[in-house]
Amino acid sequence: xxxxxxxxxxxxxxxxxxxxxxxxxxxxxxxxxxxxxxxxxxxxxxxxxxxxxxxxxxxxxxxxxxxxxxxxxxxxxxxxxxxxxxxxxxxxxxxxxxxxxxxxxxxxxxxxxxxxxxxxxxxxxxxxxxxxxxxxxxxxxxxxxxxxxxxxxxxxxxxxxxxxxxxxxxxxxxxxxxxxxxxxxxxxxxxxxxxxxxxxxxxxxxxxxxxxxxxxxxxxxxxxxxxxxxxxxxxxxxxxxxxxxxxxxxxxxxxxxxxxxxxxxxxxxxxxxxxxxxxxxxxxxxxxxxxxxxxxxxxxxxxxxxxxxxxxxxxxxxxxxxxxxxxxxxxxxxxxxxxxxxxxxxxxx
Numbered sequence: 001x002x003x004x005x006x007x008x009x010x011x012x013x014x015x016x017x018x019x020x021x022x023x024x025x026x027x028x029x030x031x032x033x034x035x036x037x038x039x040x041x042x043x044x045x046x047x048x049x050x051x052x053x054x055x056x057x058x059x060x061x062x063x064x065x066x067x068x069x070x071x072x073x074x075x076x077x078x079x080x081x082x083x084x085x086x087x088x089x090x091x092x093x094x095x096x097x098x099x100x101x102x103x104x105x106x107x108x109x110x111x112x113x114x115x116x117x118x119x120x121x122x123x124x125x126x127x128x129x130x131x132x133x134x135x136x137x138x139x140x141x142x143x144x145x146x147x148x149x150x151x152x153x154x155x156x157x158x159x160x161x162x163x164x165x166x167x168x169x170x171x172x173x174x175x176x177x178x179x180x181x182x183x184x185x186x187x188x189x190x191x192x193x194x195x196x197x198x199x200x201x202x203x204x205x206x207x208x209x210x211x212x213x214x215x216x217x218x219x220x221x222x223x224x225x226x227x228x229x230x231x232x233x234x235x236x237x238x239x240x241x242x243x244x245x246x247x248x249x250x251x252x253x254x255x256x257x258x259x260x261x262x263x264x265x266x267x268x269x270x271x272x273x274x275x276x277x278x279x280x281x282x283x284x285x286x287x288x289x290x291x292x293x294x295x296x297x298x299x300x301x302x303x304x305x306x307x308x309x310x311x312x313x314x315x316x317x318x319x320x321x322x323x324x325x326x327x328x329x330x331x332x333x334x335x336x337x338x339x340x341x342x343x344x345x346x347x348x349x
Contacts, residue, residue, distance in 0.1 A: 032105025039100065042109055046094030049087065092116050096124075103132055110138045114145060122169035123150045129172035134221055143217070147187040151330035156182045156318075160337040173220065175249045178291045178314040181220050185319035186295060190214040193322040201258050205229075205242055208258075222249035230255075232277045241274050252288040252314075253278050259296035263317055267294050275313040289313065295320045 049067070052058045058066055067087050074082035089112075096116050101107070107115075111131060118124040127150065131141050153168060154160040157179055167174075175181055191207045193199060199207075208215045209228055216223050226244040233239070245254040255274050259267060271292040278290040291314040299319045 035105040035108045038109050039103075039107070039112065042090045042112075043094055043097065043100045045087070046090035046092070049091045050094055089113050089116065101128075103128075106132050106135060108138070111141060114138065114141050118145070122165050125169040126150050126172060129169070133172050140217060143190075147189065147218075147324050148327045148330045149183070151327070151334050152183045152185065152187075152325075154334045155330065155337065156184045160334050161341040162338060165338075175220075175222060175247070178250065178252070178316070181247065181250070181254075181291070182293070182316050182318055183218075183220070185321050185325065186218060187324060188215075188218070188320055188322050189324050190218075191322060197322075199260065201242070201260050204258050204260070208243065219245065219254075222247045223254070224248060226253070232274055234273065234277060239270070239274070247291075250288060250291075251286060253282065253290040255290060255292045257292070257294050259294060261296070262298040263294065263296045267296075268311070268315060268317075271315055272311055272313055275315065279313075292316065293318060 049058070053063065064084075068084050071082050071084045071087055093112055093116055101112075103111075107128070115124050115128055115131075118127065127141065127145060130136065130144070130149075134140075136144065150168065153173060154164060173180065188208070190211050191204075193207070205228055212225055216225065224246045226246055228243050229240045230244045231238055231240055241255050242258045243256040245256070246252070247254050255271065255278065257267065257271055257274075271294055275290050275292045283290065294315075294317040296317065296319060299317050
C-alpha cells in the first residue's frame, strides 16, 4: 500500500472519529436539555395543580374527577404523557421537592417517578444521590430500590446508626475503606434461580459470569472483572480463586470465593492465603492490600468473628440470596440495630 493511500486512510479515520465525537456530544447535550426541560415543566404542572387545590378551586370530593377530565383533554390536545396517574405524580413531585431539582440532565422524569414512590426522605435522597453518582438507568434504579440497597448497606457492618443514615442520604455510597463495599446480603435475583434449588459452586460461578453486567452492578461502583478460577501456586500446589475483580476506586484486587453451604472456619484460612499471595506476587506498585469476600448461603456471625480475629488482611464474609429479600424485615432489622446503638450510647454516657 502506497504512502498516499495510508495517509488518506489515516485522515479519513481522524475525520470520522472527530465528527462522531462532535455529534455524540451534541446528542448527549440535547438529551440532557430535554430532560431538564421536562422535569422543570412537570414540576410546574404539579405546582399549578396544588395552587388550584389550595385556592379552593379544586376540592377534595371532586378533585380526582377534575384531573381525569384534564387528563383526557390534554391527551387529546397535546398528546401522551398526561394520564391521570402521571398528573398525580407531577402533583406529588412538587409537594416532595420544594424547588426544581438540579441533576444536570442526568435524572429524567422516569427516574423521579421511581424516587417519589419512596416515603422516607433519607432513603429517597440516598437513591437520588447514587443515581447521579453512578449514572443508573431507570431499570438499574428500580433494581436497587427493589433489592433494598439502602438497608443492606446499613446492615453490612452491623453498626447502623442515625449518623450513617444521614451520611448515606447526603453523600450516597462512598468507598473510603474496604468495609464500605460490603453488602448484607448480596442479591442474585437476576440469575433466575428458584429459592430452594441447590446449585454446585461451579454452576453458580458460571451463571454469575454469564450475567457479569448484573453482578458488577450488585457488587457496586468501581468494579472491573479480572477473571474466574485464577490460579494461586503455593509450594508447587495449585489453588484457584473463584472470581477476581479490581476496584479502581480503592485501587485493590477483590477476591471472591463462593460457598454453597454454611460458612466454615477453614474458609477464612484459605482466603487469607490467597490474599497474602496476591499482596506479594500480584500487586503492582500503587495497589492497596487486596480484599477477600467469602460469599456463602448461610453465615454465622460468631463463627466469622472468631475466624477473622487476629488476621491482618481485609477479609469479609457475607450471605447471598437468589431472591429479593423482604423489605419490611430488612427495615425492621435496621431499626432494631439503630435502637440498640442508641441505647448503648445512652448507657455509656
